[in-house]
Amino acid sequence: MTKSKKKSISTSNQSSKWIFWVVGLFSVCVLGFIFLGNLPEKEAAIDYEGQPYLGKKSAPVQIVEFGDYKCPVCKNFNKSFFPLIKKEFIDTGKAKFYFMNYSFINVDSIRAAQFAEAVYQKLGNDAFWKFHELLYSKQPEDAKYEKMDIFTESFLEDTLKEVASDEETEKVVRAFQENQSKDAWDKDMSYVKKLGVTGTPTLFINGKKFEGETIEDFKEMVEEAAKENS
Template sequence: MIKRIALTVAMVLSSAAIAEDAANTTTDIESLKREVAQLKRDMRVVISNQQALAEHTGLIKKNDQQAVQIGGSATLGKDTAKVVLIEFTDLHCPFCKKFNNETLPTLKEKFIDTGKIFFVGKHYPITSLHKNAYIAAKALECARSQKIDNEQHYTDAKNWLFNQGSRLYSKELSIFANEMELEQKEFDACMESDTVESAIDADIALVKQLGLSSTPAFAIGLKEGTTVTKWKTFTGAKGIDNFTDAIEQFLAIEQ
């Protein structure tokens, strides 16, 4: 009996030790993940500093970049902001919708509304994938043209078109104009206008000039008047941490 009790106690103690080891292992893994994430952030800073030092000392030359024009595109935030984030969107792209619904609101709260970045909304409708995306882009611009300085109106119109998605036909355009409280005749005339098409075509030409070919696509850089300089580009519906890292790197640059 004593041997049996001793064996049972030993088994209990062994199980407890195994459970403790498993808990410690889980804690260690989480700790390692945090350390790796911090090392990645530190490495990006080091690489950025090395790049700046090399350019300053003349070891390498800065890339010859053409300044990107902000133009008459939709904007959010204060134009006195130091950093500009340009979005090229396809209103029928599910990944663009994901960025718009999940990441942009946080960016707006943390960086746009606080005056740290100036957001510029441009178009890149990929009609080979989404046949009515160009029509959606025109609808957004025609809605914006009636309330050009109303940021909330632009946001509401963009959200409506994202939610409608590819189910955008003539009937839906009338519903859109009504819900956005637009003057219908003016909206219809705008939808037939070459002017709005020229503006969208200019956005498409710009995104291709920047070497981008998918959506959502972004350019981030420093604001100099009505242009963006020292820009970098990236694509995909990235999370808020990716945008935060990029924005903070540009905010740290002395102009």
């Protein structure tokens, strides 16, 4: 399957959910790539230029999720916990939220990631996030499909047509087939090695890997990052 870290939002009940999620991640996501050569940097300057994001441009904190569209834990993260992060940090103007690809499960992972990058390049940020959310919602629930080719080019094209016109979809498909989005994907994957990402979803806050276990840990790290940038 996959691997990952943790996520977000309030009350003791939600904190218990956080801990449950974290424990599940370690048990479920042990199949990521092992080590990719050089020792990872604990902190690195990330070039956010040309990356899809949610939030205000003036937000002082950058949160990055490394994800794989075939990762079931990523699906759970985006369905159950990302809305809490959005409400607490993105909508309040405290942080911008970026998505970067770590495509490692199978060829579907790479195909979906590069297609999504083509959506971003040709149709812009809003279209990307609509497609991003829809694609995760279409991930099969049954784990046996994880290693099968589900996100075929025709599947991705039909999915995009649910949020874009036929003309817009043709533009994206053409860019994808011509490998116009590969450089953007390569850039994301280069950060996987540089930052030592070994599973998904993995979160970074202003270039530092989040390694806490509760929403309080996450809030503290975001607030500390905001102070450093104030």
